[in-house]
Amino acid sequence: MKTAEVHGHSLRCVRPLMVNSDHANFALAGIPAFRLVAGFDDPASNLRLVLTSADTRDKVAQAELAAAADFAAAIVCEACEVPKAEAQAWRS
Structure with missing residues (x-):
């Protein structure tokens, strides 16, 4: 969550697992996975x-894509530094 704060975002986990995306196949196979979305609670969002x-490229500005890629990469980099015991606790 500290990575989200550093990047000026809030981040939360929404459960149960939503199986309408590719990440679900990984998660169901026991492979750590997440789905990063913006506008989850906003009925008017493009989500x-x-x-x-209607899910076409024109819905997202280039700067938003770049910011999302940077944020996702930062999350992955931070996750790679987490001690194994702490990471296993997150999965519960």
């Missing part, structure tokens, strides 16, 4: 279009 025919 409502994900995995529909």
Whole structure:
């Protein structure tokens, strides 16, 4: 969560696992996975279009894509530094 704060975002885990995305296949196989989305609680966000025919590239600005990629990479880098015991506790 500290990575989110450093990047000026809030981050939370939403359960149960939502199986309508590729990350679910990894998670169900026991491989650590996450789905990073913006606008989860906003009915007007473009998230409502994900995995529909309206889910097209023009919905996201280039700067937003770059910021999301940077943020996702930072999360992965931080996760790679977490001690194994702490990481296993997150999975519960």
